[in-house]
Amino acid sequence: MSLPSQANTGMSAASGATVRLKDRFDIQYDAPLAGLRSPSAPAFVARDAKASGGRHFALICDPKLPSRMEAVRKLQILKSSGVLTPVEVGAVDWAPANRRMFAIVFEQPLGERIVGLGDNTFDPWSEEAIVAYVVAPIVQTLIDLEREGVPHRGIRPGNVFFRDAARRVALLGDCVSAPPGMHQPVVYETIEGAMAQSHARGAGTIAQDLYALGVLVLHLLFGRMPSAGMTEDKVVEAKIKRGSYFALVDEQRVPAGLGELVRGLLIDEPQGRWRLGDVAMWLDGRRMTQKPVPAAPRAQRAFELEGEECVTARHLALVLDMMQPEPAGRVLRGQNFEQWVTRSxxxxxxxxxxxxxxxxxxxxxxxxxxxxxxxxxxxxxxxxxxxxxxxxxxxxxxxxxxxxxxxxxxxxxxxxxxxxxxxxxxxxxxxxxxxxxxxxxxxxxxxxxxxxxxxxxxxxxxxxxxxxxxTTPGLHCLSPFIEGRYVDRPADLLAAIEFAVQAKTIDIWPIDRHIAAFIAAHERAVDDTLLYALVQTDPAARILGNLQLLAYLQDTYGPPLVPGLILLFGHQAKPVIERFKSRYTRARLQNGLAAVLKENSLRKLADYLDSADEQRRDAQRFQQARREFQQMTKQLEKCDRQEEELHSTAKIAGHSVAVKIAGLVSSGIVAVTLFAMGVL
Known part of the structure; x- marks a missing residue:
């Protein structure tokens, strides 16, 4: 067997820059461990600050891939000796990338990988070594994983280590730093998993792990990857046409004992594939009978498409999937397709x-x-x-x-x-x-x-x-405001937002759609009315929606001091204060704002600006003012009516006096005229 050097997994003696994880593990930037890395997560020396003598390493996960947080928690509870188990996890300030990244600390295995990374060919293993060193310990580990409902989804030669220095007991490697099954070669995936995109294969069940175990047996037996040299599409096509066992074994010779095991593990129909109990009985020496599996219906005549003769529905679906949409649609709507399905x-x-x-x-x-x-x-x-x-x-x-x-x-x-x-x-x-x-x-x-x-x-x-x-538990918040802070739990959210405010990344609204959705998904107690307030056109309502939601986070998780956010909301308080009707109330709130801001509490600021009692008193005073105004308006209207009545009375009286005076004047004029004429 060709195996990588033990030196590849040894602890580095260097003592370069480090970052502390959870006040316990110091992860060393400049001490990579190539022999322990995962495809998307480089490995580094990790030293336990609370204990000496332990051998640990940390995987620094790719922030563009979600980690399997549910599997992390279950593995930490299980503590199986047959799989790399996370000792500690969390985000760290990773200086080489100038951002926070997710780190997973494991204990180092005593042995190296069973096949070195990049070793495309190696000396074939013996049947006895495969069964004793690999199959038996992996099956026991899978029994533990099945009990906890955690499929591994990463069984392949480059991800299986020796648990012991004597290189006699296999240990399953990392299965949590990337989506399940993402780094599996297509040949190690069931037909269904191989047809899916690598990051969308899903966790599935232990059945997928047993299939991968069957491929691993062939890989070790042949000393090379089964179906080596074939493209991924051709591997899938061969499995569909011939069945996985015959497609992968091809013309290679498989010992009778292992042949029985591999046949059982590579049955393509899940209901017929061997289960853990079947493999355990085979390991105990019991001869197993293959479960009868109904074969997929085969057409009486082939459906010819794209140069392929399809005799099963699955094969036809594969060919249709590789076609362009328009011609594929025409085929499906065509009479030939209907006749083939119904008659053939x-x-x-x-x-x-x-x-x-x-x-x-x-x-x-x-x-x-x-x-x-x-x-x-x-x-x-x-x-x-x-x-x-x-x-x-x-x-x-x-x-x-x-x-x-x-x-x-x-x-x-x-x-x-x-x-x-x-x-x-x-x-x-x-x-x-x-x-x-x-x-x-x-x-x-x-x-x-x-x-x-x-x-x-x-x-x-x-x-x-x-x-x-x-749909993705453990996915960190993807808001562009805070994505680089790798916030994967609500407890760290407010501190990240405060960091963004102080860094001038946020200058107006602290909560965007991603932050709102992250809170809603994790905090079921949050009222929808707070979320709805975030998009109100009224500036005061929107400011208070942001403030109340962040105050909830501070009340629940802290931190106690958020000076950047306090200053931000202090600058935005005017529209909130201006919504009060009373000039006296507005002046009082404005004058008292500085003292509230000094307390550095979002809750106190929210209560000060959004006080229900204050709003009720302001509304009551406004209603009282309206009533008084209405009463004064009525009094003024009464005065106006009285004034009009006085004017009317005066006008009538004046007219009467004028008539009388005119009469007297006329009489006087007549008298004078008559006197002058000597009449009088």
Whole structure:
């Protein structure tokens, strides 16, 4: 056996710059451990500050990939000696990348990898060594993992170590630093997993680990990768046409004993594949009989397409998936396809599923092109229900939708594609196509219905962002304000926002859609009214929505001092104060603001600016002022009426006096005239 040097995994004597994780482990920047790295996570020396003599290393995870946090927690509880178990995890300030990154500390295995990284060929192992050193200890470890519900999803030669210095007991390597199954070569994946995108293969079950164990046995037996030299597409095609066992063994000789084991582990139908109990009995020397597995229906005549002669529905689905959408759609709508399915294939379940696929429509389809893509996706599931959900350029298992979305977000991809997949209810169609009423399938249906409601709700705290955090536990907050701080729990959120405010990354609104969705996904106690306030057009309502939500975080988790946020809200307080009607209240609040800001408490500031008692008193005073104003208005109106009456009376009296005076004057004039004429 060709194995890497033990020196590759030894502790470095250097004492360069370090970063402390959880006040315990010092991770050394300049002491990489090439022999312990994972494909997407370099390894570094980690020293335990609280104990001496231990041998630890840390993996620094790629921030563009979500870690398996649920698996981390379960492994820490399990503490199995057969798999690398996280001793401590958390984000650290990683100077080489100038950002915070997620670190996972493990104990170093006493032995090296069973096959060195980059060793494409090596001396073949003996049958006895494979069984005693690899199969037996891995099966025992898988029994422990199955009990905790944690599939490993990373069984391959470069990720299996020796647990002991004598190199006699296999130890499963890292399975938490990247999405499940992401780094598995296609040959190590079941047909279904191999057809999915590497980051969307899903955790699956221990059945996938047993399949990988079967491939590992062949790999060690041959001294090279099974199907070496074949492209990934050709590997999948060969497995579909010939079955995994014959496709991978090809013309190689397999000893009878191992042949029985490998045949059982590489059965493509999950219901027929050996389970852990079967392998344990085989290890005890009991001869196993292969479980009868009904073969996939074969058509009476082949359906010729793209130069391929397809005799099974699965093979036809594979060829259709590789075609361009327009010609694939024409094939599916064509008479030849219908006749082949109904007359030649003769599979009633496939016929019913195809009819359902044609009958299913989605209002979200973007015109004829969108309808065509959705039809193709449903038809592929009708033909091959066990295969991944395939839509446009996406291919995901049912439990890989979350990592498909999160990796797309983390790498700046097109999340609309995932949104369309959900809006078209393709996961629900997949679940129904399984033809099972088991609790897990029903739970999955309810879960995706809930995700669709989140997706279609455009309020802050919902939308595609909420879907990402609900489907990927442990995904850190992807707000551009704080993504570099790697906040994966609400307890660290406020400190990261404060950091961004002081760094001038945030200058107006501290909470964006990602932060709102992250809070909503983790804090069920948060009232929707607070989230809705974040998009109010009224500046005062929006300021208070941000302030109240951040005050909740400070009340729940701290930190006690957030001077940057206090100053930010202090500068924005004017619109909030101006909403009070009373000039006296506005003046009093403005004059008392400085004293409240000095207390450095978001809760006290929120209570000061958003006091229910103060608002009630202001409203009461305003209503009292309105009543007094109305009363004064009525008095003024009365005075106006009285004034008008006086004017009218005076006018009438004046007219009467004037008439009398005019009469007297006229009489006087007549008298004078008559006197002058000598009449008088």
């Amino acid at each position: 294939l003769g599979d009633k379940q496939v016929v019913e599923a195809i009819n359902t696929a044609f009958a299913t429509r989605s209002d979200s389809a973007a015109g004829s092109a969108g309808e065509n893509m959705q039809l193709i996706s449903r038809m592929l599931m009708a033909l091959d229900p066990a295969a991944p959900i395939r839509y446009r350029d996406a291919a995901t298992t049912i439990d890989g939708v979350g990592t498909l979305l999160s990796v797309t977000m983390l790498n700046g991809g097109d999340v609309q594609l995932v949104a369309e997949l959900l809006q078209a209810r393709l996961p629900q169609f997949w679940c129904l196509r399984q033809g099972s009423s088991k609790g897990d399938d029903q739970a999955a249906l309810r879960f995706f219905d809930k995700l669709l409601r989140y997706l279609e709700d455009k309020r802050p705290g919902y939308g595609i962002e909420r879907v990402a955090y609900e």
